[in-house]
Amino acid sequence: MSSPLNIAIIVTGPSYGRQDALSAYHYAQAALVAGHTIQRVFFYNDGVLNASFLSAPAADEFDLHAAWRALAIKHQFGLDICASAALRRGIVDAGEAERLSLPHFNLEYPFQLTGLGQLAESLVTADRVVQF
Amino acid sequence: MHGIAFITRQAPHGSAAARETQDAILATSALTEDLSVFFIGDGVFQLLKNQAPKQIGSRNFAATFKLFDLYDIENIYVCQDSLLERGIDGTQLLIDVTCLSQVEMNAKIRMHAKILNL
Amino acid sequence: MLHVIKSSPFTTRHFDECLTYIQADDAILFIQDGVIATATMHKYAMCLLALDNSIKIYTLSEDLSARGLACQIGSNVDYTGFVGLTCEHRQLQTWG
Numbered sequence: 103m104s105s106p107l108n109i110a111i112i113v114t115g116p117s118y119g120r121q122d123a124l125s126a127y128h129y130a131q132a133a134l135v136a137g138h139t140i141q142r143v144f145f146y147n148d149g150v151l152n153a154s155f156l157s158a159p160a161a162d163e164f165d166l167h168a169a170w171r172a173l174a175i176k177h178q179f180g181l182d183i184c185a186s187a188a189l190r191r192g193i194v195d196a197g198e199a200e201r202l203s204l205p206h207f208n209l210e211y212p213f214q215l216t217g218l219g220q221l222a223e224s225l226v227t228a229d230r231v232v233q234f
Numbered sequence: 235m236h237g238i239a240f241i242t243r244q245a246p247h248g249s250a251a252a253r254e255t256q257d258a259i260l261a262t263s264a265l266t267e268d269l270s271v272f273f274i275g276d277g278v279f280q281l282l283k284n285q286a287p288k289q290i291g292s293r294n295f296a297a298t299f300k301l302f303d304l305y306d307i308e309n310i311y312v313c314q315d316s317l318l319e320r321g322i323d324g325t326q327l328l329i330d331v332t333c334l335s336q337v338e339m340n341a342k343i344r345m346h347a348k349i350l351n352l
Numbered sequence: 353m354l355h356v357i358k359s360s361p362f363t364t365r366h367f368d369e370c371l372t373y374i375q376a377d378d379a380i381l382f383i384q385d386g387v388i389a390t391a392t393m394h395k396y397a398m399c400l401l402a403l404d405n406s407i408k409i410y411t412l413s414e415d416l417s418a419r420g421l422a423c424q425i426g427s428n429v430d431y432t433g434f435v436g437l438t439c440e441h442r443q444l445q446t447w448g
Contacts, residue, residue: 107439109438112350121385122358125383125384125415128431129434131431132435133435135432136432136435138439146254146258147250147251147254147352186257187250218257218258218260218261218262219261219264219265221258221261221262222258222261222262222264222265222266225262225265225348225350226238226262226265230439230444231348231350232444232446233350233352233444235443241445275365275369336372336373340372340373340375343373343445344353344443346443347442348443349353349443349444349445351445351446351447351448
């Protein structure tokens with residue numbers, strides 16, 4: 103195998119409705135098995151919807167939200183949700199819900215609200231940035 | 235090889251892609267000057283003067299293109315073929331840009347290590 | 353450069369546009385509905401056959417079999433191969 107790379111993944115599609123997030127997840131899994139590191143998964147555009155823990159797929163269907171959580175915790179990489187894109191789409195953590203006087207929140211660790219600075223950092227420092 | 239190419243092909247306001255690409259460009263410019271922006275296909279419509287999106291509930295993010303100079307975002311390229319195909323000429327654009335043919339755009343894009351097509 | 357195409361050539365212009373940007377020694381990987389491009393010998397598949405021999409065509413196996421399709425042009429790769437391609441090519445560009 104070629105030397106391990108530090109890979110950042112950008113997800114622009116929701117956890118259900120388009121295949122982008124699923125493709126990104128399977129790519130991330132394969133990259134980790136191959137010995138590469140995932141610098142971060144950065145969720146942007148409708149990709150921020152992956153963060154909602156209120157998603158409830160049918161019991162016999164794949165739970166991508168849960169799969170992201172498990173993969174990120176096991177392999178210690180960030181699930182970075184662009185805060186500005188998230189707030190516009192109704193994805194909020196406890197802190198933002200309180201700040202904005204919203205009745206509830208739907209995002210928690212290992213997903214975290216971050217800035218576009220994280221995307222920028224990956225664009226500058228990662229060996230590869232793979233966009234889904 | 236170095237640098238980041240942001241390619242934007244989406245018309246403004248029909249989706250959030252164009253606006254959010256601009257946000258990503260601005261954030262990246264805070265970290266590096268080594269970036270270029272490519273307006274291709276319907277992306278050229280983002281640069282048109284006289285947009286009035288407030289009436290449809292959309293943000294007038296085009297106004298922020300005028301600040302690109304202030305953010306040292308200087309490598310701004312527009313596909314001449316895309317303009318011609320859409321019947322737009324350079325005088326209709328908000329900011330000064332470098333118009334390149336599709337062949338020149340391709341060569342320029344390939345000078346960058348990371349390429350985003352948002 | 354590795355070009356990743358996600359949409360069917362019958363549905364969007366990304367296939368056509370990508371082919372105007374492709375150069376010798378580039379590669380194309382079809383994923384998601386993009387696998388339709390290599391699944392039967394339609395007009396878009398013919399365009400791929402007409403490309404320079406140095407341009408490698410790949411289709412993601414998992415997305416083919418999900419759709420009950422088989423690859424008629426170029427090679428299958430699985431997600432491991434997908435990762436390998438993104439390592440092999442210094443530049444990546446994802447089309448819609």
